[in-house]
Amino acid sequence: MRPLLLIPTFALLAAAPAPKTPTEIVAAAPAAAWRTIPAEDLLVMQLKGGQRVVIQLAPDFAPVHAANIRLLSKAKWWDGSAIYRVQDNYVVQWGKNESADPLPAGVVAKPPEEYARPVKGLPIHPLGYADAYAPKAGYALGWPVAYDPAGGTANLVHCYGYVGVGRDMAPDTGVGGELYAVIGHAPRHLDRNIAVVGRVLAGIEHLSSLPRGTEALGFYKERTSDVPVAWVRLASDVDAGERPSFQYLDTGSASFADFVRARANRKDDFFIRPAGGVDVCNAAVPVRPTPAG
Amino acid sequence: MRPLLLIPTFALLAAAPAPKTPTEIVAAAPAAAWRTIPAEDLLVMQLKGGQRVVIQLAPDFAPVHAANIRLLSKAKWWDGSAIYRVQDNYVVQWGKNESADPLPAGVVAKPPEEYARPVKGLPIHPLGYADAYAPKAGYALGWPVAYDPAGGTANLVHCYGYVGVGRDMAPDTGVGGELYAVIGHAPRHLDRNIAVVGRVLAGIEHLSSLPRGTEALGFYKERTSDVPVAWVRLASDVDAGERPSFQYLDTGSASFADFVRARANRKDDFFIRPAGGVDVCNAAVPVRPTPAG
Numbered sequence: 001m002r003p004l005l006l007i008p009t010f011a012l013l014a015a016a017p018a019p020k021t022p023t024e025i026v027a028a029a030p031a032a033a034w035r036t037i038p039a040e041d042l043l044v045m046q047l048k049g050g051q052r053v054v055i056q057l058a059p060d061f062a063p064v065h066a067a068n069i070r071l072l073s074k075a076k077w078w079d080g081s082a083i084y085r086v087q088d089n090y091v092v093q094w095g096k097n098e099s100a101d102p103l104p105a106g107v108v109a110k111p112p113e114e115y116a117r118p119v120k121g122l123p124i125h126p127l128g129y130a131d132a133y134a135p136k137a138g139y140a141l142g143w144p145v146a147y148d149p150a151g152g153t154a155n156l157v158h159c160y161g162y163v164g165v166g167r168d169m170a171p172d173t174g175v176g177g178e179l180y181a182v183i184g185h186a187p188r189h190l191d192r193n194i195a196v197v198g199r200v201l202a203g204i205e206h207l208s209s210l211p212r213g214t215e216a217l218g219f220y221k222e223r224t225s226d227v228p229v230a231w232v233r234l235a236s237d238v239d240a241g242e243r244p245s246f247q248y249l250d251t252g253s254a255s256f257a258d259f260v261r262a263r264a265n266r267k268d269d270f271f272i273r274p275a276g277g278v279d280v281c282n283a284a285v286p287v288r289p290t291p292a293g
Numbered sequence: 294m295r296p297l298l299l300i301p302t303f304a305l306l307a308a309a310p311a312p313k314t315p316t317e318i319v320a321a322a323p324a325a326a327w328r329t330i331p332a333e334d335l336l337v338m339q340l341k342g343g344q345r346v347v348i349q350l351a352p353d354f355a356p357v358h359a360a361n362i363r364l365l366s367k368a369k370w371w372d373g374s375a376i377y378r379v380q381d382n383y384v385v386q387w388g389k390n391e392s393a394d395p396l397p398a399g400v401v402a403k404p405p406e407e408y409a410r411p412v413k414g415l416p417i418h419p420l421g422y423a424d425a426y427a428p429k430a431g432y433a434l435g436w437p438v439a440y441d442p443a444g445g446t447a448n449l450v451h452c453y454g455y456v457g458v459g460r461d462m463a464p465d466t467g468v469g470g471e472l473y474a475v476i477g478h479a480p481r482h483l484d485r486n487i488a489v490v491g492r493v494l495a496g497i498e499h500l501s502s503l504p505r506g507t508e509a510l511g512f513y514k515e516r517t518s519d520v521p522v523a524w525v526r527l528a529s530d531v532d533a534g535e536r537p538s539f540q541y542l543d544t545g546s547a548s549f550a551d552f553v554r555a556r557a558n559r560k561d562d563f564f565i566r567p568a569g570g571v572d573v574c575n576a577a578v579p580v581r582p583t584p585a586g
Contacts, residue, residue: 088501130425266482282481
């Protein structure tokens with residue numbers, strides 16, 4: 001009994017809905033799958049040229065460094081500072097010399113490592129594909145993580161747009177006054193060697209398109225090449241009228257699981273051969289401005 | 294019997310040579326480990342602003358597309374063309390509409406796929422670490438490859454700076470008249486879906502630092518935003534006095550094996566915890582201008 005023979009195969013194929021693209025899956029995610037980021041976790045960097053960069057801090061992974069950054073922002077530490085390093089396929093770095101200027105009250109001068117944290121307490125959703133740098137990769141609390149179930153530690157990952165704390169040689173971990181953002185292929189060798197403290201949510205193009213520095217490590221040769229920073233504030237300290245607000249897709253939601261699966265198996269439109277895999281930095285946690293209303 | 298107790302531990306440590314950095318290993322590689330790239334495999338793109346980009350073609354992986362590109366260059370196809378798309382963390386794209394302009398004689402209008410090639414005949418040196426996109430990753434003939442030993446195919450990898458052939462929907466594979474270079478995290482989902490035809494050896498910063506396009510997919514909105522290309526030539530057709538020449542480190546050499554090992558296990562200077570792994574795009578095949586003499 002093969003009743004379906006009455007229906008031509010091509011009609012069956014035509015009737016099958018086209019696989020959704022990752023973008024379509026994100027667009028269709030219900031409101032309940034989105035998490036609004038607290039305003040005190042958003043750092044707004046206004047360049048003197050008028051461009052704006054918005055960074056989400058990661059206090060669940062680097063609480064002392066995040067607290068330092070909040071205090072530095074409240075003390076207007078970065079107002080009048082500059083971007084002074086742009087290294088192609090690597091990082092953009094900005095800030096002010098932590099050892100030359102007195103630190104504001106409350107800032108911890110020698111923060112603990114915060115390069116990794118216990119897996120315990122983290123609701124990790126495994127990526128499900130191999131990672132070249134760690135036993136496992138996945139997502140937790142809206143962030144990409146690499147982790148070692150045996151060792152019991154997890155770390156934030158140096159993906160494109162992720163923000164780390166500049167430091168000198170070990171065991172110094174950096175105060176948080178000099179920060180960098182990744183503008184190239186994920187430099188995962190920095191994982192667990194530097195405190196990752198957040199990610200750029202908006203405006204990364206104002207950093208990634210800057211002229212590359214010509215000195216070693218991409219430092220600008222002349223101070224006249226530096227890109228001036230007008231001010232840096234927590235969103236909670238920005239006037240309500242121009243306060244940014246962002247949401248991320250809950251990494252425990254069904255929509256996010258669908259999104260990762262679609263990123264690993266592109267079948268839409270253009271694609272001929274789904275990869276059947278994806279790396280954790282190539283399935284970036286979706287973010288969006290908080291919808292009005 | 295513990296004779297070494299006579300020697301203080303710190304002295305032993307001080308006597309141990311510091312591990313070489315990847316850069317030091319490359320600098321110490323013998324001349325015999327370097328391979329000079331034939332001038333007919335080098336494509337020179339001169340922007341109207343004076344910046345120069347040098348691309349190495351990959352005829353071992355995409356012979357028909359590489360032959361097309363050589364013919365297009367000899368026919369001055371790209372002279373007066375433009376860069377018209379810059380998408381952040383993705384690609385810069387340039388060229389001329391393949392369907393609007395008549396193709397020069399000899400150019401194959403419908404090239405075969407060339408998205409992968411047989412493993413057979415490729416001297417592959419395995420990376421030795423997991424790959425999220427393919428059963429194996431490694432290097433062959435100076436290029437990063439992903440491969441499937443069971444299926445018997447290997448493909449060039451979409452790493453930072455790698456150049457692919459723009460195409461329309463399948464089964465079109467593109468002529469080679471519209472090219473793109475990767476300027477972000479390796480978009481490995483494009484592997485085996487597009488012909489990778491080479492890589493940028495020099496001048497990638499002239500592409501990666503361009504203003505991002507504001508239209509969908511990073512296209513420039515206004516034609517006045519386009520970045521004009523003065524000319525494109527094979528190095529073999531450039532005047533001897535300004536002809537570029539480059540070498541790559543033989544991916545079968547002991548120096549290259551040491552380099553990959555060091556990239557996967559950074560112990561020098563700054564590093565506290567070696568990753569114990571690396572992805573194939575984060576251990577990029579070293580290239581250099583051919584030394585004088």
